[in-house]
Amino acid sequence: RDRLARAVLTNAADSAIPERPRTGGEIAALRDRFEDDPHRPQFHLSTPANWLNDPNGVVQWNGRYHVFYQYNPGGPYHDTIHWGHAVSDDLLHWEDEPVALAPSPDGPDRDGCWSGCAVDDDGAATLVYTGGRGRDQLPCLATADDPSLRRWEKATDNPIIEAPPTEPDLLSTEEWNGEFRDHCVWQEGETWYQLIGSGLADGGGVVLLYESPDLREWEYRGPILSGDRDTPQETVWECPELLDLGEKQLLHVSNYEDVVYFLGQFDGATFEPERRGTLDRGDYYAPQSLRADDGRLLTWGWVPEARDVSAQWDAGWSGTMSLPRELSLGDDGRLRQRPARELTELRGDCESRESVTLDDGESIRLDTDGRSFELATRLSLVDADAVEVTLLGTATENERTTLRYTRDDVLEVDRSRSSRDPRATSDSQHVPVTPYDEPLDLRVFVDGSVVELFANERHCLTSRVYPAGDDATGVDLATVGGRARLPTVEAWELASIW
Ligand code: FRU
Structure with a gap:
């Protein structure tokens, strides 16, 4: 308006x-x-x-x-x-x-x-x-x-x-x-x-x-x-x-x-x-x-x-x-x-892990390069309260964007620490997912300042984030309050469309 x-x-x-x-x-x-x-x-x-x-x-x-x-x-x-x-x-x-x-x-x-x-x-x-x-x-x-x-x-x-x-x-x-x-x-x-x-x-x-x-x-x-x-x-x-x-x-x-x-x-x-x-x-x-x-x-x-x-x-x-x-x-x-199915053709180098079990407080790091990548994973909480996927983190500025899949059947994009630039929004965004959504198939597209997320092909959440540090790469997966299982984790670099 x-x-x-x-x-x-x-x-x-x-x-x-x-x-x-x-x-x-x-x-x-x-x-x-x-x-x-x-x-x-x-x-x-x-x-x-x-x-x-x-x-x-x-x-x-x-x-x-x-x-x-x-x-x-x-x-x-x-x-x-x-x-x-x-x-x-x-x-x-x-x-x-x-x-x-x-x-x-x-x-x-x-x-x-x-x-x-x-x-x-x-x-x-x-x-x-x-x-x-x-x-x-x-x-x-x-x-x-x-x-x-x-x-x-x-x-x-x-x-x-x-x-x-x-x-x-x-x-x-x-x-x-x-x-x-x-x-x-x-x-x-x-x-x-x-x-x-x-x-x-x-x-x-x-x-x-x-x-x-x-x-x-x-x-x-x-x-x-x-x-x-x-x-x-x-x-x-x-x-x-x-x-x-x-x-x-x-x-x-x-x-x-x-x-x-x-x-x-x-x-x-x-x-x-x-x-x-x-x-x-x-x-x-x-x-x-x-x-x-x-x-x-x-x-x-x-x-x-x-x-x-x-x-x-x-x-x-x-x-x-x-x-x-x-x-x-x-x-x-x-x-x-x-x-769109064509998008898999943009995939380049891939880092993948199989049968990952994360115990309480444990985390794994994927060394994705750059800020244009797709992360595909399947999450089961087992007895964890939440799984956290940390994206676009910077060591220098202590910035990060956290995707949180919780036992309350919510997927959250936590932007409270996404950017130290006060001009960027810091609100969190949420999408409710339903209990039968376990395991949760996630495809997360990270592209500069865009995080576009698809969960079980039913729930979509697109967020803008603006890390100020130029070292904002890498992905961390961690659990909170119990064990989680990730049968597969894959991260592909994606090519430019221009
Ligand atoms: C929606 C909108 C439309 C309008 C256009 C103007 O974002 O407000 O209703 O046609 O943008 O740019």
Whole structure:
């Protein structure tokens, strides 16, 4: 909310937008500036420089993967949002592309090209995104001019919906005529459907449904689901997305705090939730998915910074993407999230141990090199109270990040000592795991300042940490209050995706 409010204020003040880099060489030069920054991720998608938030328009087009994203070329803060662009043939190696969308000074997207999606309109790649202008947030459309999806032509009759619906009574504020943004568009038969995120005047986020024969003329159909009006943070649901998981549909929304998901049934008019959850309990927001040519659902989320704006300003870049995740429905009817299978191909040198038993107070150290690695292990507590995995520890600064798996069925990322820089957050993050989650299969991806954790392919927790010491490598495994068993421990160095 603050980001969007700021966007309007700063835009009104005629902010100077630096020239956008256009060529691959200019973009590569931007990225090279951060080569020696130890907090910079190597195998998570990032912007060449400056600000990144939501993934947008993710699509596999003519076989290539495209990830667009909310991008401010002017600096590492949220303002004058453009669409950045990266491409990959294999989901492993990525290249920066020039900016794909920029605000048009006289258009309904004058103050920002906010989040949206990409669809295939009978062979024409088409974007539906939110244009921000003054107090308005309204849907706009653009079509690709070339098969590489570099050049986009905006529809001359943007916005494609003139105003938010009057029913139900939607939230409007001093800054906004109506919270009405972010788009999930799909086609069934000849009919296009569109979801837009909003909030109700008397509280609770809401997802609105529209229908169209041609992506240009839209008819309002009503809300498909609204949130709990008594949950204070749920004033608006941003970035709604509806995904078909076969027997069930998954609807997720971002509510300023978390990405909440519902598993249930969509009947074409309303969504009947059967189960509710949180996609990731950590620094993860506004995800978006594509249906790959091989049928997989691949999802990326925005991994925001967990350090203050002055630290982001000093760094010169802000925000990164999560790893691509495969979403599916398990046989137990629950959601599964696993790192895209391709990622094992980034693995290099490996240190591995087998049949490790740790007695009370005992620890083992893995000498992983560098700050880009994957740790895979299986943990059983036996009679221990907890197993602790210490990451990114520095001897010089006495910093460390501790993953703690406890008998209380909680996985914790303890950041109280992650960084001696007071500008970095020190809150701990938690994800509840259930008793039948023993043993716990853990895959932990450590990448500069990102710790992205998958437990039993069900629980995800992504954390940002910023050790100040440059000797922040190595992994320690230890138990507290009893014995623990680790049938395997493996740590691989992971290669850069750039
Ligand atoms: C979510 C969000 C969207 C909006 C975009 C603006 O992070 O606030 O609702 O379209 O970011 O950058």
